[in-house]
Amino acid sequence: MLFDSHAHIDDNRFDEDRAAVIARAQEAGLVGILNAGACMESSARSIALSEEHAFIYAAVGIHPHDAKEARDSDYEQLADWTRKPKVVSIGEIGLDYYYDLSPRELQQQVFIRQLDVARQCNKPVIIHDRDAHGDLMAIIKKEAKGLTGVLHCYSGSLEMAREVIKLGFYISFAGPVTFAKDGKLKEVAANVPLERLLVETDCPYLTPKPFRGRRNEPAYVKFTAEEVACVRNMEFAALAEAATINTKRLFDIG
């Protein structure tokens, strides 16, 4: 039992063989894939995928990279989309100070406006945070009251993880937890409460070991789950089941 809580199978890197990728995910025993939106177009593609496949769910949102493209009407569109039955979240949204593809102030505004949409529509959020821990935590504390969600592809400290968990959020681990040199992340994975932990691929990016360097795909979520189980001294099946239950609880998937 496994759930890929964050994928981008609408990405054009899957255009040649998307059906085979989805079939392999099912063969690998995945019970669900949550496909995250990154802009208005990919959010629409995410919804289309969720309507074509029973085990695919959609998130809709504007990634911080695309903050500079956001228009006022987009927020209404996002809210409208959440009325569709397979749209379970607003995401991915947040801050990315590594690439800085949109001005930081604008990233913050677009993030906050989407937190407002999520609150208004009563949906959890999927949060992207790269090299922006300080501002991100400040915004979550001030602007995410009453909201829940997940910090996807978690990259912060154990201390920060404990803080966001206290605020009602979940922590999701992706491929980097399998990389040998990432001891800090393994420490977080070993110590976060089991009932607040998710696993994901973020495919086509961040391929876990042993396929690091290749294109990632949902079936590979098992390698991340295996590593998390290993650092926690748990059976793989128990970890996979807990992460799946957590994903379904957070996103209200029956």
Ligand SMILES: [Zn+2]
């Ligand atoms: Zn993503």
